[in-house]
Amino acid sequence: MQKFTTVTGVAVPFRRSSVDTDQIIPAVFLKRVTKTGYDDALFANWRTDPEFILNQPIYSQPKILIAGPNFGTGSSREHAVWALRDFGFDVVLSPKFADIFRGNAGKQGLLTGLISEADCEKLWDALDAQPGVEMTVDLVEKTATLGELTVSFDVDDYTRWRLLEGLDDIGLTLRDEAAITEFEGRRPAWLPTTIPARHA
Amino acid sequence: MAGTTHAPRTLAQKVWDDHLVVRGEDGNPDLIYIDLHLVHEVTSPQAFDGLRQAGRPVRRLDLTIATEDHNTPTLNIDKRIADETSRIQIETLRANAEEFGLRLHSLGDIEQGIVHVVGPQLGLTMPGITVVCGDSHTSTHGAFGAMAMGIGTSEVEHVLATQTLSLKPFKTMAINVEGTLRPGVTAKDIILAVIAKIGANGGQGYVLEYRGSAIRALSMEGRMTICNMSIEAGARAGMVAPDETTFAYLKGRPHAPEGANWDAAVEYWRTLVTDDGATFDAEVFLDANELEPFVTWGTNPGQGSSLSAVVPSPDDYSDPNERVAVERALEYMDLVPGTRLKEVEVDAVFMGSCTNSRIEDLRQFASIVRGKKKADGVRVMVVPGSMRVRLEAEAEGLDKVFEEFGAEWRFAGCSMCLGMNPDQLAPGERCASTSNRNFEGRQGKGGRTHLVSPLVAAATAIRGKLSSPSDLTVED
Ligand code: SF4
Numbered sequence: 001m002q003k004f005t006t007v008t009g010v011a012v013p014f015r016r017s018s019v020d021t022d023q024i025i026p027a028v029f030l031k032r033v034t035k036t037g038y039d040d041a042l043f044a045n046w047r048t049d050p051e052f053i054l055n056q057p058i059y060s061q062p063k064i065l066i067a068g069p070n071f072g073t074g075s076s077r078e079h080a081v082w083a084l085r086d087f088g089f090d091v092v093l094s095p096k097f098a099d100i101f102r103g104n105a106g107k108q109g110l111l112t113g114l115i116s117e118a119d120c121e122k123l124w125d126a127l128d129a130q131p132g133v134e135m136t137v138d139l140v141e142k143t144a145t146l147g148e149l150t151v152s153f154d155v156d157d158y159t160r161w162r163l164l165e166g167l168d169d170i171g172l173t174l175r176d177e178a179a180i181t182e183f184e185g186r187r188p189a190w191l192p193t194t195i196p197a198r199h200a
Numbered sequence: 201m202a203g204t205t206h207a208p209r210t211l212a213q214k215v216w217d218d219h220l221v222v223r224g225e226d227g228n229p230d231l232i233y234i235d236l237h238l239v240h241e242v243t244s245p246q247a248f249d250g251l252r253q254a255g256r257p258v259r260r261l262d263l264t265i266a267t268e269d270h271n272t273p274t275l276n277i278d279k280r281i282a283d284e285t286s287r288i289q290i291e292t293l294r295a296n297a298e299e300f301g302l303r304l305h306s307l308g309d310i311e312q313g314i315v316h317v318v319g320p321q322l323g324l325t326m327p328g329i330t331v332v333c334g335d336s337h338t339s340t341h342g343a344f345g346a347m348a349m350g351i352g353t354s355e356v357e358h359v360l361a362t363q364t365l366s367l368k369p370f371k372t373m374a375i376n377v378e379g380t381l382r383p384g385v386t387a388k389d390i391i392l393a394v395i396a397k398i399g400a401n402g403g404q405g406y407v408l409e410y411r412g413s414a415i416r417a418l419s420m421e422g423r424m425t426i427c428n429m430s431i432e433a434g435a436r437a438g439m440v441a442p443d444e445t446t447f448a449y450l451k452g453r454p455h456a457p458e459g460a461n462w463d464a465a466v467e468y469w470r471t472l473v474t475d476d477g478a479t480f481d482a483e484v485f486l487d488a489n490e491l492e493p494f495v496t497w498g499t500n501p502g503q504g505s506s507l508s509a510v511v512p513s514p515d516d517y518s519d520p521n522e523r524v525a526v527e528r529a530l531e532y533m534d535l536v537p538g539t540r541l542k543e544v545e546v547d548a549v550f551m552g553s554c555t556n557s558r559i560e561d562l563r564q565f566a567s568i569v570r571g572k573k574k575a576d577g578v579r580v581m582v583v584p585g586s587m588r589v590r591l592e593a594e595a596e597g598l599d600k601v602f603e604e605f606g607a608e609w610r611f612a613g614c615s616m617c618l619g620m621n622p623d624q625l626a627p628g629e630r631c632a633s634t635s636n637r638n639f640e641g642r643q644g645k646g647g648r649t650h651l652v653s654p655l656v657a658a659a660t661a662i663r664g665k666l667s668s669p670s671d672l673t674v675e676d
Contacts, residue, residue, distance in 0.1 A: 031285045033245035033292040035253065078354060107354070169354065170256065173362045176222050176231060180364055183221045183233050188468070190461035191235055192324045194265040194303050 001109045003166035007090045008136045009063025011146065012053060013127040017068030021101065024072065024080040038083040054087075058132030062087075064144075066123050067094040071112075072101025081108045091137045093144060093153055095120050106159035107169055111139060113153030122149060139163060208475035210372045211441050212407040215347040215472070219330050221364055229366040235329035236346075237359050238315045239266035239302070241293040242620075243334030247357035248296040258300050260363045265324065266297055266304040269314045270620045274583055274610035277307050286621060313586025313612040316340040316554040320424065321588055323453025327442035327469040332359055337554050337636065339430040343423035344450075345442035345472045347407070350431060370436050371481040373406040374474075377414040379488030384669045386564070387422030388556060388634070388653035390414065390486070391429040392494035392504045398484055400502035403435030406482065409474060410440050414488035420449040421560035428555045429636050432501035441473045493668040495541055496638050496651040498529035503638075505541070507656065507668050513537035532640055533648050534628075541666050544650070546630045548579045549661040550643070551607075551654060553617035553635035557585030559592050561634065561654045566598045568658035568669050569605040572676065575664030580607035581623065583615040607661070619644045632660040 029041040046052045053059055065084070071094040072080060081104045084092065091111045105112045115123070126146050127133065135146040139160060143152050155163075162172065173180075209217070222231040237260075244266070251258070258264060271286035273279070281287040290307070297304035305311040311318055316337055319325040327345035332338060334356040341348035351365065359365060375394055395402075408430050415423065423440045430438025447466055450456045457465045496504035497511055503526070505512065514527040514537070530537065535544065551557075551565050562584065574580050582602045584590040590612055593599060602609045616623040617635040625631055625647025634657050638649035650666060659667040662676050 031288075033249070033288055035246040035249040078352075168254075169358055169366070170254070170361045173231065173358065173364060173366065177362075179222050179231070180233070180362065184363075187233075187235075188464065190457035190465040191329065192326055192455045193262040194236075194324060194455075195262050 001166045001168045001171060004090070004109065004111060004139055004163040006136055006138045006140070007063055007111075008134055009090070010059065010061060010132055011064040011066055011123070011127055011135045012059050012062045013124040014053065014065050014067040015124060018070040018073060019067060020074030021072060021077050021080040022074050025077065025083040029083075030077060030079060035082060036086055038079060039086040039088075041079070042083040042087045056131075063089060064091045064093065064135060064137060065089050066120060066127065067092055068120070069094060069096040069117065071097050072105075073098040076100040076104070078104050078108070081105050081110050085110055093120070093123070093137075106162065109163065109166075109168070111137065111155065111163055113137070113142070113144065113155055115144070115151055115153045119151040123151065208478035210474045210478045210480060211345060211409055211439055211472055212347065212370070212372050212437075213478070215328055215330065215345075216369065218328065219347070224366075224368075229368045231364050232330060232367050234332050234359050234363050234365060235263060236319065236324055236331045237264045237363070238319055238331065238333035238335075238338070239264060239293075239356070240269050240315045240333070240335065241289040242270045243353050244296065244356055245289065245292045246353050247334070247360055248300065250354075250357040251300070251360055256361045258302065258360045261301050261303070263363060264302060264360070265319070266293060266302050267312055267315050267318050268293060268305070268307050269312075269612075270614045270618065272307050272312070272611070272613040273621050274613050274615050274623055277611050283622070310587050310591070313584070313589065314554045314557065314614055316424075316428065317558060317585030317589065320344070320420070321453070321586060323450055323456035326450065326456075326465070327446060328472045332365065336431045337428050339435070339438045340424050340428040340554055342427040342430065342437050342439040343420060344446055345439060345469070347437055347439065348427075349437050370407045371405050373403060373408050373435070373482040373484065374480040375408050375410045375484050375486070376412045377410065377486045377488050378412040379414055379490075380417070381414060381488050381491060384655055385491050385493055386653045386655060387418050387425040389491055389494040390488070391426045392496065392501070392651060393491055394484070394486060395429065395433045395502050396494070396504045397486065398433055400432060400500045401434040402502075403430060403433035406435050408433070408435045408438040409480070410438060411474070412488075415440055416443065418445075419560055420445060421558045424558070425555050425561075429501065432636055442469045493653060493656050495656065495666055496649075497533060497535060497541060498526065499532055499638055499640050500529075501636065501638060501651060503529055504651065507541055507666060509541060511535045511537050511539045511541060534630075542671060544630070544666045545664055546578060546632050546650070546660055546666065548581070548625060548629055548631040549657050550581050550583070550616045550631055550633040550635065551657050552581070552583030552585070552615050553633070554585060554614070555636040556634035556654050557583060557589065559589050562589065562593050562598055563596075564654040565658045566601045568655060568672075569607070569661060570601050572605055572662055574606040574661045578661060578664050580605070580661045581610060581616060582607045583610040583623070584612050586612045605661070616643050618642060619647075632657050632666060
């Protein structure tokens with residue numbers, strides 16, 4: 001996983017609330033067998049509408065999504081995070097996230113920053129005034145800056161640390177690899193193996 | 201462990217302690233070592249894809265084994281799989297096994313079958329080990345005194361890469377079943393009665409330990425049936441302390457220890473009991489003498505009752521939420537309150553799934569249907585849990601018994617337990633099934649499932665109505 005410090009890119013004023021994971025990625029895409037390549041699946045049902053915001057050319061390569069409250073409710077599918085990442089998003093800012101979605105996001109390098117409803121409105125208004133403008137999200141300072149406007153966001157310390165260090169769950173565990181190897185050295189010889197150990 | 205003195209501990213705590221790699225500080229999870237990782241085609245593709253993207257290998261190929269089960273056809277297994285999603289999942293597992301060097305038992309292989317049947321039959325499932333699989337019915341393996349848990353796809357990737365899992369300690373619940381089962385009452389009836397008693401969420405957050413004389417008296421197959429359905433009570437795992445029955449089952453299996461290793465193993469296994477004086481966070485008691493054959497009438501495994509009862513009425517329930525749930529379940533199941541369950545006619549009988557598809561289950565089914573004919577218009581499907589079980593059954597002539605009875609004798613897999621392959625109920629069809637889930641649409645869109653034991657399935661197939669063997673008359 002990439003280390004995350006600051007992100008600068010196009011921000012999308014996503015004036016919708018209670019966007020559930022079925023809307024982020026409809027169930028029909030869950031049949032796939034890969035972990036990437038879901039960019040076409042993101043908001044698939046809405047993208048059939050030419051007026052949909054992500055169909056506008058200025059928003060073809062966005063990095064930051066500013067969404068209304070209750071983002072990511074519904075089924076716990078990890079695909080919702082994969083689809084946002086594959087489309088290019090590094091950050092979602094919203095006044096409220098569903099817990100499971102937020103947990104999944106933090107594990108997969110997608111920053112979910114909590115902003116106040118007032119700041120959300122301010123960002124939307126500023127973005128509507130200058131569509132396609134870039135903004136900067138700074139995880140060290142926990143701020144999002146758009147021209148003169150700077151708002152702060154919340155993210156828990158543990159998730160922030162993991163994102164700053166670029167640690168996914170596996171990377172985190174592998175910091176204890178010496179302990180794992182040491183444990184393996186203590187396992188009794190009679191424990192089952194599925195094949196003769198390759199490195200025996 | 202040697203040299204350490206402990207306060208009295210439960211079986212679950214002992215297994216946990218013996219797998220602790222790093223203890224989590226400040227409420228953080230513990231890092232637990234995983235001894236055996238079972239893999240199948242549905243929940244593994246993205247896990248392998250994740251490894252590939254990160255350039256990570258499988259840490260312990262020698263503790264990992266894969267089989268094809270959920271999507272495999274049970275007829276024409278030599279033909280190309282017609283359904284595209286099913287075929288892609290199976291082909292992806294084959295490609296991943298090849299790329300990463302995994303042991304895989306593919307369709308047509310003698311060890312192919314439902315992952316929870318294959319592990320024990322190979323002797324890979326042992327007392328005191330930790331077992332995981334990207335499948336909720338991994339709890340099956342707890343029958344050996346193993347700590348066996350279902351995990352999600354990202355955890356599958358984590359175990360493949362690190363052979364460990366980050367877990368928070370669970371609470372423990374004792375399920376005490378004392379007494380002697382009456383003839384015709386089996387392990388399946390015990391577990392259905394337990395779930396009806398504690399509810400489909402009653403075990404949430406707990407590891408269940410099944411104890412008492414009625415559990416001790418069960419075969420390994422019976423214990424597996426019980427532990428299998430722990431998840432249907434919402435529990436994280438279910439366990440039975442190992443004993444002579446366990447050791448006898450394991451001895452001589454392909455992966456069981458031999459010689460001095462066997463002795464060392466048994467010596468350790470004998471310590472895997474809950475100490476006198478250890479306390480459980482919760483306890484439940486069930487009288488085995490009172491149990492009757494059980495059946496579900498609703499759409500979750502907790503909605504069940506004795507087969508001799510009538511369909512309940514929503515008015516029997518004081519909790520308004522439950523009343524609505526019962527009303528909805530009865531509507532879906534097309535059942536009228538007050539109807540005797542034994543008068544409910546079925547269209548199909550499914551004998552199979554990781555709950556009841558081992559050789560002993562097939563023998564029980566055969567013991568009832570031998571020399572008889574199935575009821576007219578009822579479709580009866582017998583699906584062995586693994587190819588080895590199929591061959592064992594054929595060596596005993598059970599296939600002939602089933603065929604003469606009028607049942608379809610199939611190849612191994614999950615089959616109509618969840619209908620990912622072509623084995624499905626048609627909308628509105630009613631089925632007596634030895635599987636573990638009676639959710640709406642589980643066995644096919646609009647299908648109606650009654651969970652039962654192999655003996656009840658057999659008697660039902662003969663009479664065409666939900667029945668226990670004691671309902672069979674001489675003419676039947
Ligand atoms: S038999 Fe049914 S419950 Fe068991 S693993 Fe297969 S699908 Fe799951």
